[in-house]
Amino acid sequence: MGRWQTGWMQAVADFRDLDRAGADETLRVHVVSAVAGERARVKLSNRFGSGPLNVGALSVSGGGQAVSARFTGRTDVTVPAGQECWSDPLDVAVQRGGKVTVDLYLPTVSAHATGNYSRMLMEVSEAGDHVGSSDFPAVELPTIEAPDGSRLPLPVPFVCGLEVFGPEVPVTAVCLGDSITAGGWPEGAQELLAPWLDVVMLNAGIAGNRLRTDPAASIASFGPSGVSRFERDVLSVAGTSDVVIALGTNDLGLPGAAAPLADLPSAQQMIDSYRRLSARAVEAGLDVTIATITPFLGSEGYEDSREEIRSVVNAWIRTAAPHHVDFDAALRDAQNPRRLAEAYDSGDHLHPNTAGTARLAHAMAAHLARRHGFAVD
Known part of the structure; x- marks a missing residue:
């Protein structure tokens, strides 16, 4: 069959x-x-x-x-x-x-x-x-x-x-994200899990993508928001059992730079969007994991007030999300948690380098492994 x-x-x-x-x-x-x-x-x-x-x-x-x-x-x-x-x-x-x-x-x-x-x-x-x-x-x-x-x-x-007709894969996770996701951590997590878990990690990352706000025409390549594209890019994807929501960085960083300042959300607005997507996923029978938002001190768009929003949102994700993967903890600097650790910083203080992407892949693999009763090295 x-x-x-x-x-x-x-x-x-x-x-x-x-x-x-x-x-x-x-x-x-x-x-x-x-x-x-x-x-x-x-x-x-x-x-x-x-x-x-x-x-x-x-x-x-x-x-x-x-x-x-x-x-x-x-x-x-x-x-x-x-x-x-x-x-x-x-x-x-x-x-x-x-x-x-x-x-x-x-x-x-x-x-x-x-x-x-x-x-x-x-x-x-x-x-x-x-x-x-x-x-x-x-x-x-x-x-x-x-x-x-x-x-x-x-x-x-x-x-x-590409759809394939073949033996059923028990876990297929759509990874809804931005450029950090597009950088390849879903594929890395799948490779790490391969010896133990039959899992497919589908990369649905779009550079510049935001959780809750669609882009203006001048930045249309940043893609419809996660809220807008959830039906097409998650719920309509054949075989999907899980969704990983890894959006939010650009909601905080783009307003006032590439996007209007009025686009800057409150922490509650972001949390409401996560709740909305989680409810839609659960109603469709999917397991939901939300990734914490990674640090961006030193990058364009950083302000202390935006860091406060990130902190509140991450606290909610850790305590109230159906499941969470702590990308923030994986990449932050031990001495200054508002900043990416130097070893994982691509140089723009926002995007992880190759080592940082591998670190996220390991965090995701470890999260799924724990949920399925084993550990990855």
Whole structure:
């Protein structure tokens, strides 16, 4: 027996301001599936597009020969602006931890308006339909400047989900977060837990994302708030048993900088949002874990009054959340708990470095291990 489960996903945001479009080109997107099975299907999103997304052909490979996809029996599909669609099920073997390659040919001009910055690899071809090609003619892609001034690869557009039909995985956790989550601690936690617990940790992080406030058009790539996207990015994700809510840092740091100062919430407003999401999750039969908000002394947007809000919110999370994982304790400086420990600071006093991300992965793995009756090293 088996069921449809999510092997990979990315939460999407609005990248219309990037003003990137392509025509007569093939995109090749490489993802890693967290579940195994003998059938798969792919989700395409044109949620933030201003016009239709025309896909002339799409194929999926689980490591062997590429299999041509169909959409209600057709090899091409048009996804209207604001809509999403799934391919028909494909007979393609997917291995757990194995690479899955998705090719899609865009015959007409398609704005890359819907997508996300991603740790996965995307290639773009020379002109033409190169779907399923064993010798993909990739072109060199530019990087773009992120809101924090760093250089990032182009956002990966359109491809936003992979479902696999196979043996049931008992624990599938959607990790709803911001850039700290997008940095990779969910994948790290899954790797740490692999020897003991059959668990899937799905990364639903969006850089700049906030818990309770949607972004203005000027920062649309920060994505709809956690409250706004909870249905789509958590409750509608196949196989989900758990949700980890790791949002709140940007609610405190963005107002007065990239967002209006009036967006700054009170501690009670943040707590009410956590309660609201927790209630929706519990009603759907999901277990809920809320992560404490990590320190940000020294970063843009820090003020002592905002630190007080963080302190009150974290106290509530530790005492009243259904479950909590203490990311604050994992990363804070022992001598000054308002600041990230130097060993875990990327340098901007907000984002963890590689060691800090690994530290969060361990904290998450240890939390889930305790709940399931064992310990991780």
